[in-house]
Amino acid sequence: MNLKELITDKVKEKFGAALEEVSDFRDDLCLTIKNNQIVQLAKFLKEDTELEFVMLKDVTAIDWATRKKRFTAVYHVYSFKLNYTLRIKANIDDDPPAIESVTPVWRSAEWYERETWDMYGIKFINHPDLRRMYMPEGFEHHPLRKDFPVLGIPGSLPLPYKAE
Amino acid sequence: MGLEAKLTQDGFITTTIDSVIAWARKSSVWPMPMGISCCAIEMIAAADPKYDIARFGSEVMRFTPRQCDLMIVAGTVTYKMAQVVRRIYDQMPDPKWVIAMGACTSSGGMYRSYNVVQGIDQFLPVDVYTAGCPPRPENLLNALMTIQEKIGKTKARDYQNRSLKELELSQI
Secondary structure (H helix, E strand, C coil): CCHHHHHHHHHHHHHHHHEEEEEEECCEEEEEECHHHHHHHHHHHHHCCCCCCCEEEEEEEEECCCCCCCEEEEEEEEECCCCEEEEEEEEECCCCCEEECCCCCCCCHHHHHHHHHHHHCCEEECCCCCCCCCCCCCCCCCCCCCCCCCCCCCCCCCCCCCCC | CCHHHHHHHCCCCCCCHHHHHHHHHHHCCCEEEEECCCHHHHHHHHHCCCCCHHHHCCCCCCCCHHHCCEEEEECCCEHHHHHHHHHHHHHCCCCCEEEEEHHHHHHCCCCCCCCECCCHHHCCCCCEEECCCCCCHHHHHHHHHHHHHHHHHCCHHHHCCHHHHHHHHHHC
16 A cells, blocks of 8 residues: 555544645655644654654744744654655644644654744743743744844844953 | 074173063964864864964964963854853953954854854954955964064053953943
8 A cells, every 4th residue: 555645544534624734745745734633643643553653853834924824833754664754734823823842742842842933933832841942042033934134133132242 | 583693692682571572472372262163174274284383383272261362263153152252252361362263253254144243343352354264274374473463563561451441341
């Protein structure tokens, strides 16, 4: 049986209408799930004995800027059993953007989600330690958002005092 | 300096305290290798036998700021790193000098971005800027020679009260 069909069918059977979209772009299978089902899907993909997506490779996000659901969280998961990388997406419509954390399922999500929080300002609910990853603590903006200027906001990052 | 030639004549020389001190300072500038990114590789190359920074008396790269005169800032300085660079600079004893090595430190270079300081002169008093991405070791040596020239012209007392002045300023 085709690998993609196996994954799609199993997820479809379990989640039904919560599976919003299945796309197959350039041979990459991508499942879009309703954002409140993300942890359930994560748990299912990891624990199902036929799938075993045990490794989370990356968590990131997309800022669509003009869409009503402005942010999309993106997860890349890998199964050693199937030797296959699957992409999961979840459109976020909360404002401020928030989605359930998958850290309880994949431990490695902790830092990925911190990075995504730092860059996009998506809050991960139930995250054990949601601090900034790259930008200094106390910074108030999220640099990878489309409305953030490339050269930054003057005065938002402190510099050391220079004595003349 | 040709000291040996003088010694064979009368056995003594006349000079001023200022020029002796300036000569001593400029002949043994101990660098603080602030190697933050790729420029550091060229800085290391400048210390190897081919380019041999020891010819200029600066082979003693010290990894503690307490023993340094010259900070070579070699690499991209982000806003986060700026705090660290300044802190290490503050721990260096006076008199001290700074080389901004490469495009990143001088102007932000190719990182025209929110996270990179667009020129370290925004928070450090820079003496010599070095062009290049990264600059060749010869270029760094040239910067060092420029610093030596500058030190040679200073009076000993020029730097005497500098730290005091800074202290007063920082208390405001």
